[in-house]
Each structure stands twice: as C-alpha cells, then as structure tokens.
Amino acid sequence: MHRNFRFGVVGESIRSGAELAATARRAEELGYDVLTLRDHFVAEPFGDQLAPMLALASAASATSALRLGTMVLSNDFRHPVMLAKEAATLDHLSGGRFELGLGAGWLREEYEAAGMPFDRPGARVGRLAESLQILRGLLGGEKTSFTGEHYAIDGLTVFPRPERRPPLVVGAGSRRMLGIAGRYADTVGILPRALPEGTISDEVSERLPDTIARKVDWVREAAGNRDVELSMMVTPTFGPDPLRAAAKVAVTRGWGTSSTELVLGMPSQFVGPPEHVADQMLARRDRFGFTYYQVPDAAMEAFAPVIPLLAS
Numbered sequence: 001m002h003r004n005f006r007f008g009v010v011g012e013s014i015r016s017g018a019e020l021a022a023t024a025r026r027a028e029e030l031g032y033d034v035l036t037l038r039d040h041f042v043a044e045p046f047g048d049q050l051a052p053m054l055a056l057a058s059a060a061s062a063t064s065a066l067r068l069g070t071m072v073l074s075n076d077f078r079h080p081v082m083l084a085k086e087a088a089t090l091d092h093l094s095g096g097r098f099e100l101g102l103g104a105g106w107l108r109e110e111y112e113a114a115g116m117p118f119d120r121p122g123a124r125v126g127r128l129a130e131s132l133q134i135l136r137g138l139l140g141g142e143k144t145s146f147t148g149e150h151y152a153i154d155g156l157t158v159f160p161r162p163e164r165r166p167p168l169v170v171g172a173g174s175r176r177m178l179g180i181a182g183r184y185a186d187t188v189g190i191l192p193r194a195l196p197e198g199t200i201s202d203e204v205s206e207r208l209p210d211t212i213a214r215k216v217d218w219v220r221e222a223a224g225n226r227d228v229e230l231s232m233m234v235t236p237t238f239g240p241d242p243l244r245a246a247a248k249v250a251v252t253r254g255w256g257t258s259s260t261e262l263v264l265g266m267p268s269q270f271v272g273p274p275e276h277v278a279d280q281m282l283a284r285r286d287r288f289g290f291t292y293y294q295v296p297d298a299a300m301e302a303f304a305p306v307i308p309l310l311a312s
Helices: 015-031 052-064 080-093 110-113 121-139 175-184 209-223 243-252 255-267 274-287 297-303
Strands: 006-010 034-037 066-069 098-103 144-147 153-155 168-172 187-190 229-235 291-296
Touching: 006 153, 006 297, 015 034, 015 052, 015 297, 034 052, 052 066, 052 080, 066 243, 080 121, 080 153, 098 121, 098 187, 098 229, 121 144, 121 153, 121 168, 121 175, 175 187, 175 209, 187 209, 243 255, 274 291, 291 297
Parallel strands: 006 034, 006 291, 034 066, 066 098, 098 168, 168 187, 187 229, 229 291
Antiparallel strands: 144 153
C-alpha cells in the first residue's frame, strides 16, 4: 500500500514579510502541502534567510491549510529544550500544522563566522541523535528525563502540549545519519552526504539509483516496523524533450554531456514535460518509496502542473 504524494515549497529566496505572505498564499493556492524554510545566518549558499521559526508563525497567519516546516534547522544552533518550547508554541499557533525538520549542521564557514566550534562529524551527529530523543519525548507530551553524553534533562514537560506530536523530519546522507533518521524521524530526506570539511558532496555517484536504493535500505533497516515517509528535494528541468533537458542538467551541474543518460536515471532529477515528470515520480515511488518532494520557490509555478497529475 503506497503513501499518497505530498509536495512542498522551500522558500529560499524570501527576503521580506510581504514576500513570505505572498509565497505562502500562492503555494496554498497551487495545491502544495507544505512551505519550508531554511536555517542559515550567512548569505551563502542560498542568500539571506529570515529566522525560520518566527517567519513560519507569520506564514501560519497568512494561510489556513498549508503545513509549515523547517528544512532543516541546525541542531547546534538551539538547545533541544528551547527548540521543543518554540516548536510546541508554533504548532499551537498554526493549529497543528508544524513539521520540525532537524539536521546535524554542516556548513563550516557559518559556524566559524559566528564563533561557534565546528566539532568533528561524530560529535555533531551524536548531539542530533540525543536531541531527537528529547524532542520526541517533550513534543509527545511526556514528562521527559534524559541523560546522555551531550544533554541531561530532568523531568521536564513542554507547554503548550501538542494535541499530537508534530512530525519530525531529518535530512541525512551518511550511513550513521540515515540510521538515526530511520530510528527517530517520521520523515527522512535522502541527501548527498555531507563532507567532513563542511560542504555537501557533488559527486555523481552520490546521486545514482544504486546509491539511493542503499540509503533507503539503511533507513528502513533502522526504522524496523515503523512506516517512515521518504522525501527528496528536487529542482525539475522542464521541456518537451526529456533527453535534451537531461543534457542541460548534466552541463549545468558540471558533469558533462556524457552524463546525460545518468541524469535521466537519477532519483533526484526530473526532466521533460509535466506528464513525464509525474510518470517518473510514480515509477520512483514503486522502486524507492519516495512520496514527498520539495521544490525551491523559484520552481514553484513551473512545477505546479505536476501536482494535479498525482493527486490521489
């Protein structure tokens, strides 16, 4: 039994309150399910960003059904108790529409610009694993105690208590991260792996079907009998000819035209007319299980015709 498709917009080019409200309303009009915001305080790599939790509270008041999420918060920027308080409040103010996306943090230059220690990957990932356990307890309405290597919580509860725990979303690319996401998250975003030096891998191999299938297997193995939603961020390339659109992607990404056939098979690449993109999404749901796709706000209008083709 397949999950229904969901579609999100990543509001990465929003720079003002007016743009935020307009994008949120337009996303809702076009049939998107979720608006997500990134979490950066340096201009690279996506341009300047509004603070996500505050901005999403504002977007909630401009919409009625659109879900609101973070894609993703850096765990190191907020203590999990403070984050649980903000998440519970935002979930309450939005009428239960909030989805909490969290990652281990990866952009070294951002940490350094803020004077924050950029610890080795194992420490950052270990903190994230502990945070997720604390957040599951607090946002699940439980009186939470936790003692770990990084955090110690003694009998706390969160107010306002969520009517149902907001979904936890984790973006992950490495085996350990994918295992943690499979154990604790409700939605797992499959990503290229983050590199120890503080960037994201641009290797073609990280995007090939066998690599993605292996990553999905690691998530499912860790999830056990829990039903985890699989997600991916994509930037479709539309055009009447899928082959020509794929060649354009291969050249733009610096992989060369010889990689055109590889691009056609990449689970993160969707090329051609909307009908072809919808067919690709159905095929990849069957093969890998992906049902939640997010597109950047710059592609929001162009991608919209795909949504009714996949509406359940």
